Amino acid sequence: MTSTTVQPGFRATKPRTGDGTSITSTYTALSQRVREAGLLGRTHTYYMVTLGVLTLALAGCVAGFVLLGDSWFQLLIAGALGIVMTQFAFVTHEAAHRQVFESGPVNDRVGRLLANGLVGISYSWWMTKHTRHHANPNKIGKDPDIDMDVIVFTPESAAEPRGRFFSLIHRFQGWLFFPLLTLEGLNLHVVALRSLFASKPSRERTVELALIITRLTVVTALIFWALPLGLAFAFIGVELAVFGVYMGASFAPNHKGMKIVAADEKLDFLSKQVLTSRNIRGGWFMNVLMGGLNFQIEHHLFPSMPRPHLIKARLMVREHCQRLGMPYTETNLFHSYMIVVRYLNEVGLKARDPFDCPMFHQLRGR
Numbered sequence: 001m002t003s004t005t006v007q008p009g010f011r012a013t014k015p016r017t018g019d020g021t022s023i024t025s026t027y028t029a030l031s032q033r034v035r036e037a038g039l040l041g042r043t044h045t046y047y048m049v050t051l052g053v054l055t056l057a058l059a060g061c062v063a064g065f066v067l068l069g070d071s072w073f074q075l076l077i078a079g080a081l082g083i084v085m086t087q088f089a090f091v092t093h094e095a096a097h098r099q100v101f102e103s104g105p106v107n108d109r110v111g112r113l114l115a116n117g118l119v120g121i122s123y124s125w126w127m128t129k130h131t132r133h134h135a136n137p138n139k140i141g142k143d144p145d146i147d148m149d150v151i152v153f154t155p156e157s158a159a160e161p162r163g164r165f166f167s168l169i170h171r172f173q174g175w176l177f178f179p180l181l182t183l184e185g186l187n188l189h190v191v192a193l194r195s196l197f198a199s200k201p202s203r204e205r206t207v208e209l210a211l212i213i214t215r216l217t218v219v220t221a222l223i224f225w226a227l228p229l230g231l232a233f234a235f236i237g238v239e240l241a242v243f244g245v246y247m248g249a250s251f252a253p254n255h256k257g258m259k260i261v262a263a264d265e266k267l268d269f270l271s272k273q274v275l276t277s278r279n280i281r282g283g284w285f286m287n288v289l290m291g292g293l294n295f296q297i298e299h300h301l302f303p304s305m306p307r308p309h310l311i312k313a314r315l316m317v318r319e320h321c322q323r324l325g326m327p328y329t330e331t332n333l334f335h336s337y338m339i340v341v342r343y344l345n346e347v348g349l350k351a352r353d354p355f356d357c358p359m360f361h362q363l364r365g366r
Helices: 023-036 044-068 074-096 104-119 123-135 155-159 164-171 173-181 184-198 203-226 229-254 269-275 283-289 296-301 307-324 333-348 358-364
Strands: 003-005 329-331
Touching: 023 269, 023 307, 044 074, 074 104, 074 123, 074 229, 104 123, 104 203, 123 184, 123 203, 155 333, 164 173, 164 333, 173 229, 173 333, 184 203, 184 229, 203 229, 229 333, 269 296, 283 307, 296 307, 329 333
Parallel strands: none
Antiparallel strands: 003 329
16 A cells, blocks of 8 residues: 555544543643653764754765856756755754754754855744744635745635736646746745845844845855856756755645644644644665655654654554554655646636626526
8 A cells, every 4th residue: 555544533522532541631642652662762873964964965066066167967856956955954853853963042043144144035034934834734714835936835815816826826726836936946035035135123023134135145146157158057057946945846746735723723732733734755875865844743743753753653542543543644755746736736726717797607697
């Protein structure tokens, strides 16, 4: 089987298990087991090695850029750079969740440096948006990840009229999803700057603006200084496209096509996190490839758990869900993308036909 879901008949709204125990108290027990197993402890060596390897990879990209000079093989360096930037973004995500160091301020300083100064995205914007997502995953009106955008994630959003252009995109958005991700890298840079300029003055805002403007300006200037105009544009385009697709393809399988929580629906913490999340099989390799996002269920239940411990926590969480009769969903990466495309197409069909003529229906109704 390509997908596993334990007990699909589970009712998300029931507050108690079959023996009368509250689901909330069972999460407390699960959390205690996880803590006693040492799975919430920091793994400094892992992250130091990871950052060391990524730094060497970045240095290799820089060396390759210098040595190749005026050559279209530079586009291979651009693609590699997009991959390395995404991997650094994964570590930034983990620092934001306090997974890397014990100290919150140290995590914030490292995360801010990596996000703004290296990757070119806003750490504070990411923290605000991602915290809201974790608090209410897939909940209408609460999760910013399913808010209306170029892509719509709920039938209600798809049904809202936005003009012919967006309606046409929505109707085929499943097939357009991955091509549109090629623009996500550029979008992340733009959103970062826009959010920082719009935020209230503060020391953190000043630091972030200084870091991100320096990063984007210096890197762009060096590329255009070192390469011919056409090749420079192509280099930046490839780097942004790879970065955007890699980021989107890593985050998209986690919740798209899973339970959508109505605005007025109340769920306990365990149900809310498990029923809206999907794991991706693949063991340690997938854990590296997706930055721990492949264990999305465990990550949502224990956001501060370091990446290496998620694979062990999976066994405990899956057993716990099976005992409760609660769905625990996992599949392979390819199948998860099929689910995402199918779900987005189904949602998009709710969009109004961009070539629909209101006059035709008025005359037809006579």
